Amino acid sequence: MENNKEALLPRLRQTPLFAAWPEDAIAPLLAQSRPLTLESGDILFAEGSSARSFYFLASGRIDLIAAAATGQEKIVEIIQPDDLFAEAVAFLGGRYPVTAQADVATTVLEIPLDLFVESLEQRPLLMRQMLARLSMRLHFLVKELRHLSVESAEQRLVSYLLDLCPMLNGPAAFELPARKAAVAARLGLAPETLSRVLTRIRKAGLIEVERRMIIVPDPPALRRWAEGH
Template sequence: MECSAANINIREFRRDASRSQVACSRCSLGELCLPRGLDPDEVQRFEKIVNRSRPLRAGEHLFRAGDEFRSVASVRTGCFKSYVVDAEGQEQVLGFHLPGEIIGLDAIHSCRHTASVVALDTSAVCTLSFESVTQMARSMPELQAELFRIMSARISELETIAGDLSADERIAMFLLSLSDRFSRRGYSEHEFILAMSRRDIASFLRLATETVSRVLARLQKSGLLKVDRKQVRIRDLDALREVARQQAA
């Protein structure tokens, strides 16, 4: 895992902004970002290797495919999209990243990022040089276990999307995933804003853009959702879960 000895931030952050940053242990996302089971001394050690970025504008890249792997990043605010471009020049969305989620672990093996990551709205991240993380993980098994847990969850998510699911099932599972992720961040599980476009959702779910719009309209007509541009309100979570479980029936 020795990729780079350089401890360089993905983005240089403003000195005046960094002085006002909240420590990880007092951050509202602490339970999501901090490795589980750290004692107070280990939390302080962890906080010392965390750097906080300046805000990134919508459309600004955190890193691009092929860039040297120096840091992993935790989303502090906003939303990011990871994607690759195929041989025909078509963009394929690999995932969306919300506050508290980790970006960049795809580069561990090759020491270069395999996907590009771009902000979908005004966003910011906390970065950790991977060298510092790996050194600390040697003496903090909880940190190493957390990295493995995150990678395992990501693999599971990709396998689910790649499964033999109908368009309705894929969209239902996608919305339920967002509902759960927003809920764990203290937001409503019933109502949220989609920072990503219908085209991005379609690319991620391996569907046509028209199919995404059609299924959303059908779910709204059935009374499960209310969709107003980017705002989604889930009116019946149980019924949406039934749609997602149809494949298993």
Template sequence: MQKGKIRVQDFLARMPLFNELSEEELDRVALGTTQQQVARKEMVFHCGDPCTGLHAVVYGQIKLSVTSPLGEEKVVRLVSPGDSFGEALMFLGKPYFVSAQALSDSLLLHVTKAAIVDGLRTDPDFACKMLAGMSARLHALMRDVEAYSLRTGTHRVISYLLAQKGEPEPGCEEPGRRVLLEAGKKMVASRLNLTPEHFSRILHELGTRGLVTIRGREILIPDPSKLEAACAY
């Protein structure tokens, strides 16, 4: 695991939530921020633990999940560098309703509720940005509910692949691009509310139709427009 620390203010200044704060305001937020190194598979918190602030991911990846009484896990969200989690529950004073686990060695920032409240009192724009961030999360949650309820598994997989950041595929004519699954197939399947077997079958079917080429976690999309058009069928 990386052992190096970072200058908290520099990282916060690059986050959409904090990037318009003055140096003095960033200094105040930094005073209420601690750096937390988490090893792969280590738990950040468990469902039911008290929420005392928000977390931001500096490097690594965090899985947010819920577990059924039968022990079945559902991945709610995968949190990547530069993103944060825990804002809404922090204000509600409620315990976490998900568990958070590191999928790789990670460095997190934990910003206390007191530091956030201080920022809200001194900067109205900060309050608006906080609301915008939580609204975006709610919108994403509603999109997920709509997808689980109304879209087929194939549509969910196609939408997921097209939403991933891709790179041009060397030697492939435009508009071909290559995407890397943000986690293992089992994890992504849970995120899409699919069984791993169903997820693999859909990828295989898309590959048979020439819409994708599968290379482990790497997926080549020869023509994204054709893949998108497949949602109509």
């Protein structure tokens, strides 16, 4: 386990949050962290539960799920390997605002919040970096709210696909980060609606679909198509 943690250190240092952390700050934090293994469907933490840790996704996938007032659940984010998540709870009163559930066999690094916050308080520069990250996250959530409230199903899906494109000025290929049903829930769409829109875009010659692999020959043309819907 210790070797596994040490192997994660270079990947942690690539995250915006930890990129500027000096060795003497991140080493004790890593020493107090622990790897956790989850099976598909396992709950890492539940919405409203007391938060004592945040997490780095080493492998697998995690769905962040929020309960709506109607009692339905919605996937608000699909966490990918090398992502940090739940770090904002350090500033939100100590309770998780969503449920985190493993979508496949998954390994995460559990990072203790108390030691993390103590390190930030001793290093004001790191605190400012954390606030900048949270501000960027807020901007992202405002953008997502606009997508879900005013955009059509076509616009939501195309915006999502273009966000996944590794390049926007030429042909691009990428894999959907999760099953289509999870992507549909992430976009606030019924699975059959997602399938219909994908079929329409494919018949328009704007994408090719091979299981979860998406090929976009002309991203600007795909964007123009969405603007017409």
